[in-house]
Amino acid sequence: MTAPVDLPLVTVDALDKVYPADRVAAQGVRWNNLAESFTKQYGYKPAFIVRAPGRVNLIGEHIDHALFGVVPMAIIPDVIIAVGPRKDTTEIRAANVDSKYSSTAFTPDYATESVVDIDTRSLQWHSYVKAALLGYTRHPHSQGSSIGADLLYDGTVPAGSGLSSSAAMVISSLLALLVSNARTDGLTKGELVKMSMGAEGNVGVNTGGMDQAASVISTAAAALYVQFFPSLEGEPVPIPSTDPAFSFVIANTLVTSDKATTAKFNYNLRVVETLAGAALLAKKLGLRYTPQDKVSYREIVSQLAGSEHELTGAGVNASDKTSGLRQAFKKTLAAIEEHLGSADIREGLTEEELTSVLGLSKQDFANTYLNLAVEPIGGKYRVYIRAKHILEEALRVLDFRKAIESKAGGDLPKLLGDIMNASQASCRDQFMCSCKEIDEITALALEHGALGSRLTGAGWGGSTVSLVPAAIVPQFIADIKKRYSKYNGLSDDVLDQAIFATLPSSGACVHPLV
Numbered sequence: 001m002t003a004p005v006d007l008p009l010v011t012v013d014a015l016d017k018v019y020p021a022d023r024v025a026a027q028g029v030r031w032n033n034l035a036e037s038f039t040k041q042y043g044y045k046p047a048f049i050v051r052a053p054g055r056v057n058l059i060g061e062h063i064d065h066a067l068f069g070v071v072p073m074a075i076i077p078d079v080i081i082a083v084g085p086r087k088d089t090t091e092i093r094a095a096n097v098d099s100k101y102s103s104t105a106f107t108p109d110y111a112t113e114s115v116v117d118i119d120t121r122s123l124q125w126h127s128y129v130k131a132a133l134l135g136y137t138r139h140p141h142s143q144g145s146s147i148g149a150d151l152l153y154d155g156t157v158p159a160g161s162g163l164s165s166s167a168a169m170v171i172s173s174l175l176a177l178l179v180s181n182a183r184t185d186g187l188t189k190g191e192l193v194k195m196s197m198g199a200e201g202n203v204g205v206n207t208g209g210m211d212q213a214a215s216v217i218s219t220a221a222a223a224l225y226v227q228f229f230p231s232l233e234g235e236p237v238p239i240p241s242t243d244p245a246f247s248f249v250i251a252n253t254l255v256t257s258d259k260a261t262t263a264k265f266n267y268n269l270r271v272v273e274t275l276a277g278a279a280l281l282a283k284k285l286g287l288r289y290t291p292q293d294k295v296s297y298r299e300i301v302s303q304l305a306g307s308e309h310e311l312t313g314a315g316v317n318a319s320d321k322t323s324g325l326r327q328a329f330k331k332t333l334a335a336i337e338e339h340l341g342s343a344d345i346r347e348g349l350t351e352e353e354l355t356s357v358l359g360l361s362k363q364d365f366a367n368t369y370l371n372l373a374v375e376p377i378g379g380k381y382r383v384y385i386r387a388k389h390i391l392e393e394a395l396r397v398l399d400f401r402k403a404i405e406s407k408a409g410g411d412l413p414k415l416l417g418d419i420m421n422a423s424q425a426s427c428r429d430q431f432m433c434s435c436k437e438i439d440e441i442t443a444l445a446l447e448h449g450a451l452g453s454r455l456t457g458a459g460w461g462g463s464t465v466s467l468v469p470a471a472i473v474p475q476f477i478a479d480i481k482k483r484y485s486k487y488n489g490l491s492d493d494v495l496d497q498a499i500f501a502t503l504p505s506s507g508a509c510v511h512p513l514v
């Protein structure tokens with residue numbers, strides 16, 4: 001069987017390959033409307049429509065950077081683009097059916113290194129179109145330039161909600177360019193994931209890869225196990241639809257965590273605490289390592305498992321499915337307890353203390369770890385509790401998969417729910433990426449019948465995901481709408497976008513219009 005990452009991009013002729021059966025009719029109307037609006041806007045019919053979905057992460061938070069596997073799921077909300085390739089020009093015109101997003105047109109300058117201007121300090125919706133164009137032209141597949149194209153966007157992934165609207169924008173835009181330029185031959189899904197990770201880097205985000213993999217590789221009716229080490233792999237994790245039936249309900253806190261302004265004391269700081277902690281552990285364990293090189297906790301696990309490879313190298317046969325892996329995770333956790341949990345390190349290290357134990361000069365530390373500015377909370381890098389979260393969360397991912405594979409029947413929802421609750425507690429207390437609104441929704445969710453509830457995505461705002469028995473989903477949603485403080489007084493339309501049950505949908509695709 002071909003691995004999902006090695007499969008070619010998907011071309012679909014009918015929407016029942018894309019959405020669950022009960023959504024096909026409504027989505028058909030939406031897709032037709034988009035094609036008609038394109039014709040009105042640009043004066044000719046579009047040649048094809050591309051789609052890329054948002055994602056919800058079910059388990060495995062803030063561990064993709066440490067190269068541990070995660071289990072996200074593509075969701076029904078998505079970005080679709082009607083596309084008209086134009087051989088007569090290199091101009092790109094991009095419009096959005098939502099009038100709050102103004103139209104744009106730009107002509108890339110392929111003679112310059114920058115090609116297009118992207119203002120990363122003030123991101124607009126079309127910054128993602130440009131980021132994709134840049135990612136496309138810099139990829140060997142593109143031969144360095146693109147023909148012109150007219151694009152009309154329709155997005156239903158709420159922006160800034162932790163459901164990866166950015167990945168959906170970038171991937172759909174990349175697909176539009178790849179198909180316009182007839183460059184999809186021989187292109188695999190894995191290649192598109194890497195291309196879109198690179199492209200999202202163009203808007204100044206140091207992305208971990210989970211969002212892009214979920215949006216591209218997901219298959220209908222299944223979540224996706226994404227492995228990053230030693231190489232990118234995707235494996236469907238089927239979610240039982242009946243017996244016992246349960247749903248994942250997404251509830252947006254309506255708090256947006258603006259990475260551009262907060263990353264220095266949350267997202268980017270956690271990445272530094274993770275990398276510095278791993279370097280310190282590798283050093284204490286006497287593993288092959290040079291402090292100027294970054295090392296991930298996943299690589300340390302492999303070293304402790306006795307694999308023969310360089311710390312920063314790949315190619316080791318250490319698939320996340322091997323039973324020895326669980327043992328190696330536990331061994332690493334014990335090592336974290338011993339070496340990072342000691343009295344002198346446990347509560348955190350100042351930069352002076354950290355550089356001194358790492359044996360690095362202040363300058364070398366800055367060069368290796370501080371390419372993005374950070375502000376440690378209370379002046380201390382909390383390497384111990386971050387490390388504990390990461391290893392325990394990585395173990396929970398194994399447990400989550402095992403529960404689904406074990407066909408636990410009636411016990412499955414409770415098993416999965418418990419794992420999700422433990423993840424939320426660790427995100428809140430150890431990784432410290434929850435916030436009071438997430439705590440409020442997850443507590444309300446459990447009170448109203450959810451078996452598990454946690455933040456999804458980076459946290460500090462954004463969305464929550466709750467596992468809810470299918471029979472009570474409508475009542476559950478009604479209850480949370482009534483009780484969550486920030487939903488007070490909002491219109492039905494806004495509320496329906498903020499809280500909804502979602503089923504797995506399939507990954508990115510192309511739909512030719514003949």
Ligand code: NG1
Nearest residue numbers: 061062063162207208209210457458
């Ligand atoms: P969000 O902020 O939800 O897009 C981020 C990262 C992921 C992953 C999660 C935490 C980006 C684009 N995405 O997700 O790679 O690290 O946080 O699990 O930074």
Ligand code: MG
Nearest residue numbers: 164165166167
């Ligand atoms: Mg994002």
